[in-house]
Amino acid sequence: MVRTPTRTPVANAFAERRVGTVRRECLDHLLILGEQHATAVLTAYIDHYNQHRPHRSLQQQAPLSTGTSPPPEPGTSAVRHDRLGGLIHEYRQAA
Structure with a gap:
């Protein structure tokens, strides 16, 4: 957990934006089955x-x-x- 400094609404806005991005791009598309699964998904x-x-x-x-x-x-x-069962696609140049 990361605590934002008190009386700094801008810092809180950045934290909320990051949480929203992770939720929209990743967590809204998966069913998380436990803490270990959540850790593996978020790490990827x-x-x-x-x-x-x-x-x-x-x-x-x-x-x-x-x-x-x-x-x-x-x-x-x-x-x-x-990655993540096809949720994320990464592309590399073929050899």
Whole structure:
């Protein structure tokens, strides 16, 4: 649990926004069966959000990415990796 500082409504707004994003993009689509299941689901979602999901404010890069990736070669295909039973799709350039 993260406590927001007292008398700082802006901090609370950021926390509420994050909770809403996780709920809309992940938890509203799954039936959570217990604390261990919730931990596994949230860990997978947080990993995707920070390492793979493109963010507009970062020029379509992920927050923890290692920098800009080179553009794909013409004619190469992409490989899809499903996470959370197909709820999340991640794409990588095929070798």
